[in-house]
Amino acid sequence: MILVTGCAGFIGSHLCERLLKEGFQVTGIDNFDPFYSRDIKNKNLSIFNSDKSFQFIEIDIRSAEFRDLLLDIKPEVVVHLAAMAGVRPSIDDPRKYLDVNVHGTLNILEAIKSYSIENFVFASSSSVYGGNVKIPYSEEDRVDNPVSPYAATKKMCELMIYNYHHLYSIPSSLHRFFTVYGPRQRPEMAIHKFVRAIYNHEPVPLFGDGSSSRDYTFISDIVDGLISSIQKPQSYEIFNLGNSYTITLSGLIDLLEKVTGVPVKREYYPFQPGDVMKTWSDISKSKKMLSYDPQVPIEKGIEKFVQWYRDEFL
Numbered sequence: 001m002i003l004v005t006g007c008a009g010f011i012g013s014h015l016c017e018r019l020l021k022e023g024f025q026v027t028g029i030d031n032f033d034p035f036y037s038r039d040i041k042n043k044n045l046s047i048f049n050s051d052k053s054f055q056f057i058e059i060d061i062r063s064a065e066f067r068d069l070l071l072d073i074k075p076e077v078v079v080h081l082a083a084m085a086g087v088r089p090s091i092d093d094p095r096k097y098l099d100v101n102v103h104g105t106l107n108i109l110e111a112i113k114s115y116s117i118e119n120f121v122f123a124s125s126s127s128v129y130g131g132n133v134k135i136p137y138s139e140e141d142r143v144d145n146p147v148s149p150y151a152a153t154k155k156m157c158e159l160m161i162y163n164y165h166h167l168y169s170i171p172s173s174l175h176r177f178f179t180v181y182g183p184r185q186r187p188e189m190a191i192h193k194f195v196r197a198i199y200n201h202e203p204v205p206l207f208g209d210g211s212s213s214r215d216y217t218f219i220s221d222i223v224d225g226l227i228s229s230i231q232k233p234q235s236y237e238i239f240n241l242g243n244s245y246t247i248t249l250s251g252l253i254d255l256l257e258k259v260t261g262v263p264v265k266r267e268y269y270p271f272q273p274g275d276v277m278k279t280w281s282d283i284s285k286s287k288k289m290l291s292y293d294p295q296v297p298i299e300k301g302i303e304k305f306v307q308w309y310r311d312e313f314l
């Protein structure tokens, strides 16, 4: 049985949907953290909640009850996605990010150290590369300069997982996701926020002069990478999961304008603390070890996102 934390969220709900389609037995847990609306998360869950191979439990990863649950059901695989996500909000509430991301992860490690788990799969983030100037980012690069509390918590988790792997031989695969987008993307994330503003005929807020760039990864490619990782346990490995293609913020807005067919009013603001100028993944290791091969170019992914947005909200 596979246990997925954060199953009601954006990536978790897609992963569960896919695991169930592929015939796995899945237990999903989530505490409906109020970072964004419970209604959205309930809707995500409703897609697969009635599947007989799925069981949902509302529980907090930081709780003793969750530790007891893990010890009780001893899942063969734990995919740990639950977290406080997002760079900018972490600057306003660093204590909560530390508590959920680090203490929550430690709580899981404390449980799984005591039985022979087959695979521990963790969601890290490209944000650990911080202000690194060498591009594209490789798993071998030093990541000692996080520029947000969120990034620092993900790096702390990577270190804690390494330590538990060392002490208790927990097979661990850690994935640094590069900005994930697609249907059900978190409502505060850039592409979702921009498309909402465009269809509401509101100005799109842009931070910086538009020259910052991102490696955007479509959700189905991330899920492919995770599935492959679930099926190929490692001793301890870190993998970049990105698209290995970058687009500038201005280029992204031009693309959204083209795909929506709505003229965009751009509103410029100063570059934000905690943000980085560029993300770009070197995915050669994931290609080699996980046969990871992203299939959805940004043009196609944006079309799919906009189609989903229209079906959902217009």
Ligand SMILES: NC(=O)c1ccc[n+]([C@@H]2O[C@H](COP(=O)([O-])OP(=O)(O)OC[C@H]3O[C@@H](n4cnc5c(N)ncnc54)[C@H](O)[C@@H]3O)[C@@H](O)[C@H]2O)c1
Pocket: 005, 006, 007, 008, 009, 010, 011, 012, 029, 030, 031, 032, 033, 034, 035, 041, 059, 060, 061, 062, 080, 081, 082, 083, 084, 085, 086, 100, 104, 123, 124, 125, 126, 176, 177, 178, 179, 180, 181, 186
């Ligand atoms: N979306 C991205 O672009 C991206 C990029 C890099 C890394 N990640 C990581 O991927 C993971 C999933 O991200 P997402 O975009 O799906 O976020 P999300 O917020 O949609 O999903 C996270 C889920 O975790 C749950 N959760 C939060 N705190 C919890 C707690 N204490 N106990 C139990 N559940 C809790 C939330 O309710 C939510 O449903 C996170 O670890 C995030 O840091 C995401």
